[in-house]
Amino acid sequence: MKHTAARSLALRLLILFFCLGLALYYGQLAVRGARFASYPTNRHVYADGRLVRAGAITDRNGVVLAHTQDGQRLFNENAEIRQATVHAVGDLEGYVSTGVHTAFWAELTGYDAVNGLYSGNGAGHNMQLTLDADLCVTAWRALGRRAGTVGVFNYNTGEILCMVSTPTFDPQLASADAGSQKGVYVNRLLSGSYAPGSVFKVVTALSVLQNLPDAQTRTFTCQRGVTIEDEWLSCLGNHGTVDLQTALVKSCNAAFAQFALAVGRENLTRTAQSVGFDRTLTMDGIACTQSHYEGIGARSIDFGWSGIGQYNDTVNPFQYMTFMGAIAGGGSCARPHLVAGTDSLPGKARLLANRGRVNMMRRDHAQVLGDMMRKAVTDHYGDWQFNGLELCAKTGTAEIGDRDTPHSWFVGFCRAESKPYAFVVVVENAGSGLGAASSIAARVLQAAPSAE
Numbered sequence: 001m002k003h004t005a006a007r008s009l010a011l012r013l014l015i016l017f018f019c020l021g022l023a024l025y026y027g028q029l030a031v032r033g034a035r036f037a038s039y040p041t042n043r044h045v046y047a048d049g050r051l052v053r054a055g056a057i058t059d060r061n062g063v064v065l066a067h068t069q070d071g072q073r074l075f076n077e078n079a080e081i082r083q084a085t086v087h088a089v090g091d092l093e094g095y096v097s098t099g100v101h102t103a104f105w106a107e108l109t110g111y112d113a114v115n116g117l118y119s120g121n122g123a124g125h126n127m128q129l130t131l132d133a134d135l136c137v138t139a140w141r142a143l144g145r146r147a148g149t150v151g152v153f154n155y156n157t158g159e160i161l162c163m164v165s166t167p168t169f170d171p172q173l174a175s176a177d178a179g180s181q182k183g184v185y186v187n188r189l190l191s192g193s194y195a196p197g198s199v200f201k202v203v204t205a206l207s208v209l210q211n212l213p214d215a216q217t218r219t220f221t222c223q224r225g226v227t228i229e230d231e232w233l234s235c236l237g238n239h240g241t242v243d244l245q246t247a248l249v250k251s252c253n254a255a256f257a258q259f260a261l262a263v264g265r266e267n268l269t270r271t272a273q274s275v276g277f278d279r280t281l282t283m284d285g286i287a288c289t290q291s292h293y294e295g296i297g298a299r300s301i302d303f304g305w306s307g308i309g310q311y312n313d314t315v316n317p318f319q320y321m322t323f324m325g326a327i328a329g330g331g332s333c334a335r336p337h338l339v340a341g342t343d344s345l346p347g348k349a350r351l352l353a354n355r356g357r358v359n360m361m362r363r364d365h366a367q368v369l370g371d372m373m374r375k376a377v378t379d380h381y382g383d384w385q386f387n388g389l390e391l392c393a394k395t396g397t398a399e400i401g402d403r404d405t406p407h408s409w410f411v412g413f414c415r416a417e418s419k420p421y422a423f424v425v426v427v428e429n430a431g432s433g434l435g436a437a438s439s440i441a442a443r444v445l446q447a448a449p450s451a452e
């Protein structure tokens with residue numbers, strides 16, 4: 001009897017361990033299966049470390065950006081389109097971590113946790129993007145050899161038409177060969193982080209509207225700058241007495257630093273966070289780099305600088321593009337997204353989960369901000385470059401140390417009904433925002449298709 005009991009216990013223990021092992025295996029498979037299957041050594045979808053089995057990726061007009069033919073993964077035959085869209089489409093080795101090829105790997109190859117890679121027709125699923133490939137080429141040509149990014153989206157529908165990042169490379173060639181160029185695999189729209197300079201004044205202006213009862217009548221004085229607790233904060237002009245609107249149109253540092261001090265550290269921080277600072281925004285589930293605002297605990301002079309986009313402020317271009325969309329849309333806008341549709345079921349669920357609207361501010365505040373940005377274009381930047389767009393915009397020239405040429409920013413949106421687009425342009429080390437970035441914005445927005 002003793003022997004039987006001992007054997008029975010041993011058998012039970014064996015079965016228990018077996019079941020635990022099985023549970024562990026399936027648990028791991030469910031959680032990490034996609035990662036196991038996406039190892040470049042997996043011969044079902046890779047050949048020589050390059051993805052070969054996946055569905056087609058097309059732009060909004062049906063232009064094929066990547067597809068599989070005879071066991072070979074091919075990109076568009078036009079080299080300009082390939083280079084202008086590679087940061088959105090991604091490469092075959094996974095160097096561009098935010099590209100569709102990597103970020104939507106499971107949906108594209110047809111992988112799911114139950115069937116693994118053996119589901120469907122064995123050819124993966126197709127994905128249609130909201131991008132306009134021709135518009136991306138226009139933006140890529142306009143950026144030229146300079147590093148930077150251009151993002152344009154429809155604030156009514158959320159569709160991103162243009163998402164270009166430079167420097168770039170040709171995904172039809174081996175991605176590793178492009179690595180010598182600095183940051184070539186980084187999608188600067190989603191993952192970039194820059195000192196914002198004067199484009200940050202739009203955040204400070206919003207905080208003024210939210211927190212000062214006399215926001216639109218209060219004035220401050222600029223005498224080529226202002227003294228804050230015995231320290232000098234310089235301005236590029238001698239603007240005299242200015243109200244909020246004039247301060248934004250002329251981009252007066254002295255007035256905005258004083259507006260920031262009048263609003264206070266807590267309030268300005270709260271406003272910054274309400275428009276996306278210090279939060280992780282996502283696009284189709286892909287996490288973007290956070291924008292950062294630090295006012296609490298700063299000395300008065302530093303806090304003054306922080307209100308005009310210097311000090312420790314950093315901005316992610318995608319966050320700012322969304323912020324511009326929210327102003328354009330009366331305080332909220334459709335969440336920007338890149339994937340229009342897919343025939344993958346998990347893919348469809350993922351897209352649904354990332355739709356909806358982004359709310360950032362009150363409607364009347366959005367209206368006043370938009371009017372001030374419109375006036376900056378008509379009275380200061382020159383509307384002639386932006387015919388028919390009813391452009392509302394703000395420039396930024398972001399100082400990045402004493403030796404380097406500043407980054408050039410231009411952000412805003414069109415009020416014209418036929419072009420409901422919000423945009424962001426950043427050109428690295430290109431000097432004044434009114435110049436490099438604004439002329440790129442003009443070219444791209446004029447070339448953008450009319451919305452249906």
Ligand SMILES: [Zn+2]
Nearest residue numbers: 222235239252
């Ligand atoms: Zn000034």
